[in-house]
Amino acid sequence: MRIIGEKLNGTLKKTGAAIQARDVKFIQELAQAQVQAGAYWLDVNAGTHPDREKEDFCWLIKTVQEVVDTPLCLDSASPEVLAAGLEIVKGQVLLNSTTAETEKAKAVIPLAAKYNCQLIGLTLVDTGMPATADERFEIAKQIVDQAKAAGIPAENIYIDPLVRAISAEPEQGRELLNATWLISHKLAPVNVVYGLSNISFGLPGRPLLNRTLLAMAMASGLGAAIMDPTDKHIMAVLRASEALLGQDEFCMNYMTAFRDGSLG
Amino acid sequence: MRIIGEKLNGTLKKTGAAIQARDVKFIQELAQAQVQAGAYWLDVNAGTHPDREKEDFCWLIKTVQEVVDTPLCLDSASPEVLAAGLEIVKGQVLLNSTTAETEKAKAVIPLAAKYNCQLIGLTLVDTGMPATADERFEIAKQIVDQAKAAGIPAENIYIDPLVRAISAEPEQGRELLNATWLISHKLAPVNVVYGLSNISFGLPGRPLLNRTLLAMAMASGLGAAIMDPTDKHIMAVLRASEALLGQDEFCMNYMTAFRDGSLG
Numbered sequence: 001m002r003i004i005g006e007k008l009n010g011t012l013k014k015t016g017a018a019i020q021a022r023d024v025k026f027i028q029e030l031a032q033a034q035v036q037a038g039a040y041w042l043d044v045n046a047g048t049h050p051d052r053e054k055e056d057f058c059w060l061i062k063t064v065q066e067v068v069d070t071p072l073c074l075d076s077a078s079p080e081v082l083a084a085g086l087e088i089v090k091g092q093v094l095l096n097s098t099t100a101e102t103e104k105a106k107a108v109i110p111l112a113a114k115y116n117c118q119l120i121g122l123t124l125v126d127t128g129m130p131a132t133a134d135e136r137f138e139i140a141k142q143i144v145d146q147a148k149a150a151g152i153p154a155e156n157i158y159i160d161p162l163v164r165a166i167s168a169e170p171e172q173g174r175e176l177l178n179a180t181w182l183i184s185h186k187l188a189p190v191n192v193v194y195g196l197s198n199i200s201f202g203l204p205g206r207p208l209l210n211r212t213l214l215a216m217a218m219a220s221g222l223g224a225a226i227m228d229p230t231d232k233h234i235m236a237v238l239r240a241s242e243a244l245l246g247q248d249e250f251c252m253n254y255m256t257a258f259r260d261g262s263l264g
Numbered sequence: 265m266r267i268i269g270e271k272l273n274g275t276l277k278k279t280g281a282a283i284q285a286r287d288v289k290f291i292q293e294l295a296q297a298q299v300q301a302g303a304y305w306l307d308v309n310a311g312t313h314p315d316r317e318k319e320d321f322c323w324l325i326k327t328v329q330e331v332v333d334t335p336l337c338l339d340s341a342s343p344e345v346l347a348a349g350l351e352i353v354k355g356q357v358l359l360n361s362t363t364a365e366t367e368k369a370k371a372v373i374p375l376a377a378k379y380n381c382q383l384i385g386l387t388l389v390d391t392g393m394p395a396t397a398d399e400r401f402e403i404a405k406q407i408v409d410q411a412k413a414a415g416i417p418a419e420n421i422y423i424d425p426l427v428r429a430i431s432a433e434p435e436q437g438r439e440l441l442n443a444t445w446l447i448s449h450k451l452a453p454v455n456v457v458y459g460l461s462n463i464s465f466g467l468p469g470r471p472l473l474n475r476t477l478l479a480m481a482m483a484s485g486l487g488a489a490i491m492d493p494t495d496k497h498i499m500a501v502l503r504a505s506e507a508l509l510g511q512d513e514f515c516m517n518y519m520t521a522f523r524d525g526s527l528g
Contacts, residue, residue: 173508212504216483244437
């Protein structure tokens with residue numbers, strides 16, 4: 001399982017304030033802590049303020065890359081901001097994200113191809129957000145076809161089937177897991193990625209629901225997750241899941257983490 | 265998810281001692297505690313002492329049925345002991361268990377048919393224990409065919425695909441989950457049942473591995489589990505899994521359990 005560290009995100013209160021204050025120490029320590037805890041990529045998102053997102057984004061990238069070599073996941077809703085980040089970033093990038101929406105795909109897929117990025121594709125279309133596993137799978141196929149046509153190899157494509165809250169739609173957990181299975185098995189080597197926390201919106205005990213979903217999603221083929229690797233409780237489920245699924249040779253990572261006390 | 269409460273088992277040290285001492289209070293409180301915590305069946309197993317198992321078994325059944333109406337899962341390796349229990353037990357029984365082994369099936373399947381039992385079938389054959397999901401599935405089909413031929417309806421059959429330790433065979437988690445999916449989907453309405461704890465034999469942090477497997481197994485189609493319903497940590501994962509899989513209308517059981525503090 002590849003972890004995308006989620007904490008360098010300007011929409012989070014503390015990170016947003018640190019970006020505005022140009023607090024180098026806070027940002028760099030947050031980067032290092034996530035790498036130390038097992039992040040494979042670091043998501044960088046400068047928040048959503050249109051006047052300053054581009055400048056903040058470039059500052060954030062530079063500041064993080066002064067202290068870690070971990071590849072970045074460049075995260076913005078704006079193709080223009082992503083392009084600015086790609087100009088200055090070092091190393092291969094996971095680009096977050098395109099959709100199957102016409103305008104978005106036209107802007108982002110060529111960027112991903114030009115800079116040889118790995119690419120996250122959200123299963124959104126111009127007519128909206130899919131509800132069923134089959135709808136998600138069909139949209140995933142569209143994104144994969146478009147990305148491949150632009151020269152992006154299948155193994156560099158990460159599909160996010162979009163996690164929806166079970167409090168509002170109780171069938172959405174099952175649909176999500178079915179979509180995870182369909183995309184990861186029928187479109188392999190295309191990968192499946194998501195953040196877990198939307199699943200539990202509106203319910204008590206959200207961390208319990210999120211980490212329980214992680215185990216189920218990994219069993220269904222989830223290959224990467226946007227999450228907090230410094231959260232010992234979710235890391236415990238992640239390491240246990242890897243051991244259970246034969247993704248951890250001789251259970252070594254699990255046993256090491258257990259013994260050094262890094263599992264909650 | 266149907267819980268088979270596992271604690272009235274004479275191979276457990278305290279329960280075994282209570283059976284020998286004819287400690288009615290201990291046994292009855294253990295029965296009531298498991299029912300209170302959500303057991304759908306209570307497993308009763310009098311231990312393995314050949315000279316006294318039958319007498320102990322009948323005492324255990326009577327003692328438990330004095331205080332609870334919850335159906336029992338009669339658990340013995342001996343068809344003769346099972347037959348003695350069936351003579352005196354009240355209510356429908358889950359019979360634990362047959363295998364596909366010739367002698368065992370010949371003895372137990374007719375008993376299950378005669379007493380209109382639900383029946384657990386372990387995927388064991390005369391030549392040994394299967395390793396792959398496909399082997400388990402083939403043996404499950406044999407058991408289902410034999411049970412149906414004896415007049416037991418498919419929905420009353422519970423297949424145990426046998427949990428093996430990942431410490432010795434790292435691929436056994438994946439094989440088990442695949443077997444769970446195959447049996448529960450391709451042989452529906454046949455059910456899948458197992459105890460979880462063998463998976464983690466030889467590893468540290470066994471409760472974490474066991475409850476993580478529970479989430480994965482439920483997502484794969486596990487319909488019943490032999491477990492301790494008074495363990496708040498595993499119940500937390502069970503209630504969260506039911507909510508995530510749409511098996512808990514409006515997440516009511518999850519929210520009730522969360523609010524009354526019965527989740528660990």
